[in-house]
Amino acid sequence: MEYPRDMKNRLKRIEGQIRGVLRMMEEEKDCKDVITQLSAARSAVDRTIGYVVAKNLEACIRAQTEKGESADDVIKEAVQMIVKSR
Structure with missing residues (x-):
């Protein structure tokens, strides 16, 4: 299956979110803010x-x-694939 550009772009945005979370951790940002960003990344995934x-x-x-x-x-x-991903 050839993956469409928009699908790849979604993953690139998620990659950016994860890098942002790592940066927040390295900068010792507030735990609540880190968790908020991790939750957003999880939702995007x-x-x-x-x-x-x-x-x-x-x-x-x-x-x-x-x-x-x-x-x-x-x-x-x-359906099985969706259920397993949860």
Whole structure:
């Protein structure tokens, strides 16, 4: 699967958030501020996981449909991926 640019950009933003958290720790910033930024990064990762799974699911369902096959197994696998990421 070729990953779209917007998906890669999401990960680059998360990478920047994590670097920012590390910088905050090195500068001994307030613990509450560090936790707030870590929570924001975690939320961004969760949203990105959902986005990646959704895009992959969409592509797989299209492929299954074009073959004339049921997409049930693909959907089950996607649900399992989402559940495991939580």
